[in-house]
Amino acid sequence: MGAFLDKPKTEKHNAHGEGNGLRFGLSSMQGWRVEMEDAHTAVVGIPHGLDDWSFFAVYDGHAGSRVANYCSKHLLEHITNNEDFRGAEKPGSSVEPTVESVKSGIRTGFLKIDEYMRNFSDLRNGMDRSGSTAVAVLLSPEHMYFINCGDSRAVLYRNAQVCFSTQDHKPCNPREKERIQNAGGSVMIQRVNGSLAVSRALGDYDYKCVDGKGPTEQLVSPEPEVYEILRAEEDEFVVLACDGIWDVMSNEELCEFVKSRLEVTDDLEKVCDSVVDTCLHKGSRDNMSIVLVCFMNAPKVSEDAVKKDAELDKYLEARVEEIFEKSGEEGIPDLVHIMRNLSAESIPNLPPGGGLASKYEPNMLYIYINASHQILLLLSCLH
Template identity: 90%
Template sequence: MGAFLDKPKTEKHNAHGAGNGLRYGLSSMQGWRVEMEDAHTAVVGIPHGLEDWSFFAVYDGHAGSRVANYCSTHLLEHITNNEDFRATEKPGSALEPSVENVKSGIRTGFLKIDEYMRNFSDLRNGMDRSGSTAVGVMISPEHVYFINCGDSRAVLYRNGQVCFSTQDHKPCNPREKERIQNAGGSVMIQRVNGSLAVSRALGDYDYKCVDGKGPTEQLVSPEPEVCEILRAEEDEFIILACDGIWDVMSNEELCEFVKSRLEVSDDLEKVCNWVVDTCLHKGSRDNMSIVLVCFSNAPKVSDEAVKKDAELDKYLESRVEGKSILFTRNDVIAFLSMKTKLLKAIMPLYVGSNSGMVVCLNFYVSGKNVFKPRGYCILVFHKHFLNVSFRFVLYLYRSKCNLVKCYIS
């Protein structure tokens, strides 16, 4: 946990599917980490009477992939097969579980799978100390159940804005910190006993052995937070992602990015790939996984957006010289004027560099009188020229160009 490669592994695992009025795509990348410890679940049509329900989840493993991989295969069955989830059903009936039974069943399923895995020999004897966060959604015809245990995150984008987000379970949160201290632990450098960065997780049994305390009272709790939201016609998409994504993009930034990409492609795998590529080049050093679930009201491909995107690629290609992209000040002004909406740069963050003065700009695009995050750009000032990199990392990645190195003469 915490070890890095000399260069990132950028091969991706992809999948997609559709059903129950939903479309989904997913992408995962190992990145800079020595091992790939993420896992995911995507089920459209839950077996045994819930065929019009769907379940999606992302698991961010740490100290190994054992727990994450097992949960990706078996968590759903632990949820739907327990007595709390099915409490309102009668044998042979088509009656669906109530909202309270679903929420109770999800919590019970987490506790049951956590106790079940504790008996695995390698986890019991300490040979494997792995754990995993879990974030998921269970989608019924009427509700979306958001499920979170740890610091992965899910967001719902509705009617052009972030409508809901799960809350990260961090040791420094007052409620989490109180439980940790009541179990005899401490929070140091924002970690449980100075070590673990999450306060809720599956596995991590070294933190679940305090005598006299129940499973939800331990240093690390396996209890998920479950919230139900009524579905609405304005629902556009849900994003599930691990902290390798959220570490470098806020809820609003990621949703705006996904929205803009859905306007140029209906390939959800490709959209997810754009996300992980962007996060890698924005500095994420973790494994990266994202599941994108689109409702029928999700943004559609726009001919105008496709045209503008193609024009931008063509313009960038015209500026390639060898393995660098060179822009004059006038080129940057021309690039900004190509956008159909007004772009502005907020106060930059200055960073000293051997290759000149580096300025990180956060571009905002106006819409409905509100400036929304659009992406990042790094400008390297070198005499009278500007070398533009981060805004164009997707192009650089596709064209195999290296980021330009600038030397002060």
């Protein structure tokens, strides 16, 4: 839910980096929403003795950005600094935490930061009612820990296929629905009490005040699901994204699209920008954020793929020119008319998962249409 703008805000926030045998890029865009409520974290080299570990996360805020922004800055420290994460070892120890202590520490970190934020004056007095989902991956030299609380999602692409995906926490899921009902709530129109579309989140304290119930038994739970996967040479990339992305792309579609873009550019920011632009033109009305983490075995730029992509751009340019020429006395066709014509055709070599929407804007096709529009306007003025 939430209000929308008259036109989308397409300015993007980008970042990239590398280390620990990986590269990352990210992109976030406000889109049609009145406010940007997403946040993210990207850390290569974790403090206090975990230099060869990395952490990436996307936070999808709702009813405000307060909780998402705070978590983006402090969730990692709540995870790595608690006693459960360290087990018997102290911060700074050279001994790597065990798998079980890491999983326990992640859960404790989520519960602790949720309890901590509850004491913020604006959240306590109801002036701010925001909440946020969180999806993350914590990478050690040997393991991946996928972490999910809410309906943002992480996927692992390994050996040319989607190997793993986190599961969305929706109120209509049987286990989630049972907890909600046990806490005295209901699921209506697929929402908690007919209002909130996610069943697990940080913040959202209006849904966490049922007497006699613990923090993980409330209408909305801050407890994450944690999945541990051994790293492998076949690992190619991990994608973390908010539901603004997943609303219009499936796991397979997004991964195939990312793979196709990695074959034409090694600029991970550009790849992420292509994803959010494509999702915007596929109809997403939400804020959009994506973090792409590439391993050593990620797809590499291919001369053949670059050539085919350039040929596709030339083909589209020629088709747009033909459509303009055929319009004749009918008037100047607009972008919708152009896209409708192209959509009806069987165009070869469109990016898988992205399709024609990935060539919509900003790109050569859009620039060409506008250039042609200006030329025809000039000619009409001269006559």
